Amino acid sequence: MRADQALNIAKSSGRNQIMIWNKTFSWKTINNACTPNYLTQIDKSQIIYNSSPLTDEEIHSLEDAIDDLIHGYVHALELRDKETEGHAQRVMNITVPLSEKMGLRGEELMRVRRGALLHDIGKIAIPDDILLKPGPLTEKERFIMERHPRYAYDLLSTNVFLKDYLDIPYCHHEHWDGCGYPRHLRGEEIPLPARIFTLVDVWDALLSDRPYRKAWKEKEVYTYIRDQSGKIFDPRIVEMFFEFINETKK
Numbered sequence: 001m002r003a004d005q006a007l008n009i010a011k012s013s014g015r016n017q018i019m020i021w022n023k024t025f026s027w028k029t030i031n032n033a034c035t036p037n038y039l040t041q042i043d044k045s046q047i048i049y050n051s052s053p054l055t056d057e058e059i060h061s062l063e064d065a066i067d068d069l070i071h072g073y074v075h076a077l078e079l080r081d082k083e084t085e086g087h088a089q090r091v092m093n094i095t096v097p098l099s100e101k102m103g104l105r106g107e108e109l110m111r112v113r114r115g116a117l118l119h120d121i122g123k124i125a126i127p128d129d130i131l132l133k134p135g136p137l138t139e140k141e142r143f144i145m146e147r148h149p150r151y152a153y154d155l156l157s158t159n160v161f162l163k164d165y166l167d168i169p170y171c172h173h174e175h176w177d178g179c180g181y182p183r184h185l186r187g188e189e190i191p192l193p194a195r196i197f198t199l200v201d202v203w204d205a206l207l208s209d210r211p212y213r214k215a216w217k218e219k220e221v222y223t224y225i226r227d228q229s230g231k232i233f234d235p236r237i238v239e240m241f242f243e244f245i246n247e248t249k250k
Helices: 002-013 054-079 088-100 107-118 119-124 138-146 150-157 167-171 192-206 218-227 236-250
Strands: 018-020 027-031
Touching: 018 138, 054 088, 054 107, 088 107, 088 192, 088 236, 107 167, 107 192, 119 150, 150 167, 167 192, 192 218, 192 236, 218 236
Parallel strands: none
Antiparallel strands: 018 027
């Protein structure tokens, strides 16, 4: 019912309108929301309703709605792939404080948190027989699986509410030495949040059971990460990560 009302109001109000309803907003229009300058950040200077800024309460409600949207995406993916259930939350719980340790603050941390949760959202477009295969992938299957960062880009870049959180979903399989995918970025060409997340993602994945292998021992994961410093991982982040892990164990 409310969706129909929103559609009717949006049509009568002209193009490039987003209609929002909740107990805080009632019916409100965010004008010209499809233009690039709007909603790149959720703040009063960029969201306009009837030529007036949104109130703090309205901004918080919109933020909550975006978080609900993200968690919905994550839950949908986890319903398909039970083996990775909880993975997004675990890696987010490490990536955010590690990013803070590396100097990221405020809106940067918000992008890290949301990007970490959405990191594998592109897998929603991967066929079940590949995504859920209980064994190593063939070369052809791996080629298809490695498309998932591009699928994430296709999904998120066109969403005015989610496009700011692309760094991690699009770039978390890039490698420090340029041998990653999908764009073969090298070194600091890779966004810092993605470089941080890549290490955390591998850490959690190797410490977790998979259908085709048992979880590695923590000592083995330490050795692997150390060996891949300067190859897969940014060497500076490797050192900060080990320092962070040791601090959390004290």
